[in-house]
Amino acid sequence: MSTDTDTNETTNTNDTAEESSGHCSTPDSDGEVAEEIAIISFERKLDTAEEIVGGIGENYERVDIIEYHSDVFAEFWGEYDCLIGLMASGIAMRKTAPLLDDKWDDPAIVIVDEALTWAIPITGGHHGANQVAHDLSKLGAVPAMTTASEAAGKQGVESKAKALDTHVVNGDSTVATNLAVLNDDLGPVARLDGPRVVLVGDDVTVLKRNGPDGVVIGTGTVSGVKKSQVLDAWKVVLADLDLTFGDVDFVATAARKEGEEGLYEAARAIGTGVVLFEKEVLERFEGPSPSRSKELIGWPGIAEASAIAGGSEHDLAREKERFENAVTVAVGR
Numbered sequence: 001m002s003t004d005t006d007t008n009e010t011t012n013t014n015d016t017a018e019e020s021s022g023h024c025s026t027p028d029s030d031g032e033v034a035e036e037i038a039i040i041s042f043e044r045k046l047d048t049a050e051e052i053v054g055g056i057g058e059n060y061e062r063v064d065i066i067e068y069h070s071d072v073f074a075e076f077w078g079e080y081d082c083l084i085g086l087m088a089s090g091i092a093m094r095k096t097a098p099l100l101d102d103k104w105d106d107p108a109i110v111i112v113d114e115a116l117t118w119a120i121p122i123t124g125g126h127h128g129a130n131q132v133a134h135d136l137s138k139l140g141a142v143p144a145m146t147t148a149s150e151a152a153g154k155q156g157v158e159s160k161a162k163a164l165d166t167h168v169v170n171g172d173s174t175v176a177t178n179l180a181v182l183n184d185d186l187g188p189v190a191r192l193d194g195p196r197v198v199l200v201g202d203d204v205t206v207l208k209r210n211g212p213d214g215v216v217i218g219t220g221t222v223s224g225v226k227k228s229q230v231l232d233a234w235k236v237v238l239a240d241l242d243l244t245f246g247d248v249d250f251v252a253t254a255a256r257k258e259g260e261e262g263l264y265e266a267a268r269a270i271g272t273g274v275v276l277f278e279k280e281v282l283e284r285f286e287g288p289s290p291s292r293s294k295e296l297i298g299w300p301g302i303a304e305a306s307a308i309a310g311g312s313e314h315d316l317a318r319e320k321e322r323f324e325n326a327v328t329v330a331v332g333r
Helices: 043-059 072-076 089-099 129-139 157-163 171-182 227-240 261-269 279-283 293-297 302-310
Strands: 007-012 036-041 062-067 082-086 108-112 118-123 166-168 189-192 207-209 215-221 248-254 274-277 316-323 327-332
Touching: 036 043, 036 072, 043 062, 043 082, 043 129, 062 072, 072 089, 082 089, 082 129, 089 108, 089 118, 108 129, 118 129, 157 166, 157 171, 166 171, 215 227, 215 261, 215 302, 215 316, 227 261, 227 316, 227 327, 248 261, 248 302, 261 274, 274 302, 279 302, 302 316, 302 327
Parallel strands: 036 062, 036 082, 082 108, 215 248, 248 274
Antiparallel strands: 007 189, 007 274, 108 118, 166 207, 215 327, 316 327
16 A cells, blocks of 8 residues: 555455456445355255255355255245355256356355365356355365466455455456456556545456445464464454454455465454555555564564555554464554
8 A cells, every 4th residue: 555645555365357247336246255055955965965064154154955956046046145066067057057147146156076076166256156165175175266366376356355345346347457467467456545536447447345444453473373363362452442353344464474374264254354465565654663574584564564554544553462472463544
């Protein structure tokens, strides 16, 4: 993020480059993780369906098991965010193809075999299917993601929207912007503070906040940090400000912390995204507390700098505190 022009630059995680059609104007169009899931299973595979519920059920608001019949997809189309087909992919494809209408509105579909060897998103990869496939990997299934950005190890526009708690206003634009992601030409997300009028072209994706700005938890961690350590630290600093996890906009950290599983698990547990800031951005927002990280690794103190950079007011609500020599947390507004 930058302060000179009120245009704030971020890069973030949590991701698309498939063709886009239709108009996106609701918070449901940001690539968010599915919350209500139905597992559609043949009778002989119901034990496997129960195993899936036991393995991933706690991650979702609702996971139902529905026994397969010829019109089952049509009957429950639109009632769930994601449909897991415990069956051959050909069956699911033939039954769902006539129902597909718009990638922004269609439910995500994931196919998994009885042996839990493969988890294959076939629609809605960035609208829940990829995340469900990832969760199924905890049961041993290999997530076979074919969306271009995942295949290239990059973060698409929909995932940027999810991490920032925003939604894509103009869905058609994501064709161009996700191609730019693949070609490393997109650059950071620009944040514009209004009121102001902006004129954009068809190759500019506009993100709009889903709600009012909350606080940003700036977090630095040691390698191998545990989810519980991160959550415990967050609880302390938020309680000190009379805040809860519901007041958190997103978690902010340094790009060098990408892939730190304990941090990402903690963010998923509180239902928020992780925004990554590059070194040059953090250098513009160094916090007031002394830090040895600049001397040791050349980076400014991560917790305070990322909290300040991420906050819409670039204001530090709570200076950093270190917990268990594993987690450092600051809060920005």
